[in-house]
Amino acid sequence: MSSMTTPLAGYLLVAALLFAIGLGGALVRRNAILVLIGIELMLNAANLNLIAFWRYGPHPEALTGMMFAIFSIAVAAAEAAVGLGLVIAVYRHTNTTELDKIDRMKG
Amino acid sequence: MSPIFYLLAAITLAGGLAAVLLKHLVHCALAVTVAFAGLALLFLELDAQFAGFAQILVYIGAVAILIVFAILLTRGADLPKAGVFSKTWFLGLLIAAAVFAVLGWAVLASVSAIPQQTAIPSVTVHDIGVALVGRYVLPLEIVALLLTAATIGAVIVAMHEKARPRG
Numbered sequence: 001m002s003s004m005t006t007p008l009a010g011y012l013l014v015a016a017l018l019f020a021i022g023l024g025g026a027l028v029r030r031n032a033i034l035v036l037i038g039i040e041l042m043l044n045a046a047n048l049n050l051i052a053f054w055r056y057g058p059h060p061e062a063l064t065g066m067m068f069a070i071f072s073i074a075v076a077a078a079e080a081a082v083g084l085g086l087v088i089a090v091y092r093h094t095n096t097t098e099l100d101k102i103d104r105m106k107g
Numbered sequence: 108m109s110p111i112f113y114l115l116a117a118i119t120l121a122g123g124l125a126a127v128l129l130k131h132l133v134h135c136a137l138a139v140t141v142a143f144a145g146l147a148l149l150f151l152e153l154d155a156q157f158a159g160f161a162q163i164l165v166y167i168g169a170v171a172i173l174i175v176f177a178i179l180l181t182r183g184a185d186l187p188k189a190g191v192f193s194k195t196w197f198l199g200l201l202i203a204a205a206v207f208a209v210l211g212w213a214v215l216a217s218v219s220a221i222p223q224q225t226a227i228p229s230v231t232v233h234d235i236g237v238a239l240v241g242r243y244v245l246p247l248e249i250v251a252l253l254l255t256a257a258t259i260g261a262v263i264v265a266m267h268e269k270a271r272p273r274g
Contacts, residue, residue: 008221011153012214014116018123018142020207025127027199028192033132033177037139040170041123044146047162055153056221060228063238067246069158070235073165074250078257080170084177085261091181092267098187100194 011052019045032087032097036080043076115152119145130191132178140171154227157235 022041029035047069054065091097094104122142126135143166150159193199239247 009214009218010112013211014119016207016210016214017120019210020203021123021127023206024200024203027202028196029127030187030191030193031132033174034135037126037135037174041142048146048149051150051153051155051158055155056225060230063230063235066155066158067238067243070161071246071250073161074254077165077169078254080173081261082257084173085265087177088180088265097181
């Protein structure tokens with residue numbers, strides 16, 4: 001495996017494509033849970049970038065990128081818990097998770 | 108580029124694409140779990156064992172289960188009559204494509220400046236633990252506080268409110 005190390009650019013392109021997929025999902029889907037899934041995909045793409053830069057950076061023993069990714073995973077978990085809790089609360093009030101039907105604050 | 112990388116990248120991207128395109132929410136949750144697993148394997152391929160296993164534990168073990176529970180609690184398995192994509196889907200697709208074009212251009216334009224091959228870093232879980240309670244102890248404490256607050260907050264937000272008139 002070490003003789004055929006993948007260049008950094010490949011990982012960065014995969015992360016960029018995953019970020020675009022997540023962004024597209026968050027923008028085009030009508031269901032609030034799917035929007036949260038899209039946001040999770042974007043966060044994961046950022047984590048892949050952090051780990052890839054840690055791996056190919058000049059000082060991997062400093063662990064900066066790795067630590068950033070680990071903290072990012074923890075924050076993303078908190079975000080998912082609060083976000084899905086909010087979706088459930090909104091569903092309880094409006095009986096729907098379709099985002100374009102939740103327009104009570106529209107002037 | 109190793110064939111393992113192509114395989115893992117294909118699994119991850121196919122999972123992500125299926126997660127945002129499939130109709131049934133349960134299928135989407137399953138597809139996004141595949142994407143999370145592919146990412147964990149990519150982390151392992153990048154010699155980041157700790158991050159890879161943390162990804163498996165946190166995303167496949169917790170976030171995917173949370174998503175499934177949210178789908179069950181909101182009756183998300185029923186298909187909406189108006190379709191699963193919003194009316195402005197074309198605009199969203201355009202924005203996503205533009206963002207990918209910019210990111211991809213930035214990566215390809217700087218391909219000569221980024222390092223191509225370095226030695227495999229020898230980082231053990233012991234090193235990560237020492238760094239977490241040493242240099243990174245303040246962020247660790249803040250994350251602990253954040254996780255506590257988020258857990259309590261999520262429970263309070265999603266808790267059933269009694270005797271509330273429906274408006």
